[in-house]
Amino acid sequence: MTEVNLHKLTKKYGRKEALSQLEIQLPKAGITGIIGPNGSGKSTLLKLICGLIRPSSGSVELNGEQAGRKSGAVAAYLSEEDSLYDYMTIKGTVSFAAGVYPDFDQELAMTLLKEMKLHESEKVKELSRGNKARLKLAVTMARKTPVLCLDEPLSGMDPLVREDILRLIVTHLDVDRQLCLITSHEVKELEPFLDHVLIVHEGRVVVDRNVEDLKEENRKSLIDVLREVTV
Amino acid sequence: MAMEFNDYQPIYQQLMDHISQRICRGDLTPGEKLPSVRLLAAEAGVNPNTVSRTYMELERENIVESKRGQGTFVTTEQPVIEELRRSQAAVQADRFKYSMEQLGIDKDTAIGLLQHAWDEKGGSS
Known part of the structure; x- marks a missing residue:
């Protein structure tokens, strides 16, 4: 389990503040959704947690250590962008990942791919968009890092692929030990999978709650809560 | 197949109702083993912690019984x-x-x- 603490965290791009003075202690495990309108700062937050970008001021701590170059061992990052090499086969991608990441579990990767009916001899460049997304997720999840940061894993996918991706996460994530952060616009679909939610709006976290408590209190769907707090 | 949930009730309660109905109908028979937490989470399309909570609450009402290391079973008490x-x-x-x-x-x-x-x-x- 990992303690992720954000302290007075601010990130500016030029003069524009993407995130402003965040003071948050993330849950130690389980699935946390990070939702909010486009441009609200969700992806920036994930990248800061993984140590891929640096805060303008304030800090991100993973188990008491500043997030930075070495955070890769604790936090895996699934990019919204293309992160696969076209010329590789699926098998090649898996062995490449095994070479790059010391914590990579090749056997688990193969199990995940089999569950998603991907064949190891297929070439990345011949895969459909949905299958590329499945492969990316399998490669990320096969590392079993204490923290998983998934940036828009559902975006642009058809309903079947979205269902498949969410199913893969709940089947293989260790919800008692691993923390999975997911950003998404598919709020309605994501809601039943969440333990916790952060709603980001204009660089601030306006809701930081357990999803079940939120529901018991408001008797509303997450999307309605989102609508209310982002007007 | 993911289940459909309403917006005004916590999901664990909706899952409890769903399982209770299946027990009443006899879809799940007395003593039958319920699916594992992960399996039901994947099938219903919910968080595994929600399924754990569902099983815990059902156990509190004596509708199911969990046996250490074996899983969760429908009660045999008619x-x-x-x-x-x-x-x-x-x-x-x-x-x-x-x-x-x-x-x-x-x-x-x-x-x-x-x-x-x-x-x-x-x-x-």
Whole structure:
């Protein structure tokens, strides 16, 4: 389990503040959704947690250590962008990942791919968009890092692929030990999978709650809560 | 297949109702093993912690029993299942009464409608 603490965290791009003075202690495990309108700062937050970008001021701590170059061992990052090499086969991608990441579990990767009916001899460049997304997720999840940061894993996918991706996460994530952060616009679909939610709006976290408590209190769907707090 | 959930009830309660109904109907028989937490989470499309909570609450009501290292099982106590069936039916009856009241329909008319529905569509009287 990992303690992720954000302290007075601010990130500016030029003069524009993407995130402003965040003071948050993330849950130690389980699935946390990070939702909010486009441009609200969700992806920036994930990248800061993984140590891929640096805060303008304030800090991100993973188990008491500043997030930075070495955070890769604790936090895996699934990019919204293309992160696969076209010329590789699926098998090649898996062995490449095994070479790059010391914590990579090749056997688990193969199990995940089999569950998603991907064949190891297929070439990345011949895969459909949905299958590329499945492969990316399998490669990320096969590392079993204490923290998983998934940036828009559902975006642009058809309903079947979205269902498949969410199913893969709940089947293989260790919800008692691993923390999975997911950003998404598919709020309605994501809601039943969440333990916790952060709603980001204009660089601030306006809701930081357990999803079940939120529901018991408001008797509303997450999307309605989102609508209310982002007007 | 992912389940559909309403917005006004916590999901664990909706899952509890769903499982209770299946037990009442006999889809899940006394002593039968329930799916593992992960499997049900994947099937229903929910968080595994929600399934754990569902099983825990069902166990508190003695509807299921968890055996260490083996999983969760439907109770073998027939009276518990009978009681569950009665209480589930009572909930549905309340809902029906409420809906009729919302439509401004009185008791006799409502009972008449029920009688009619039963005769019309058939059913295990």
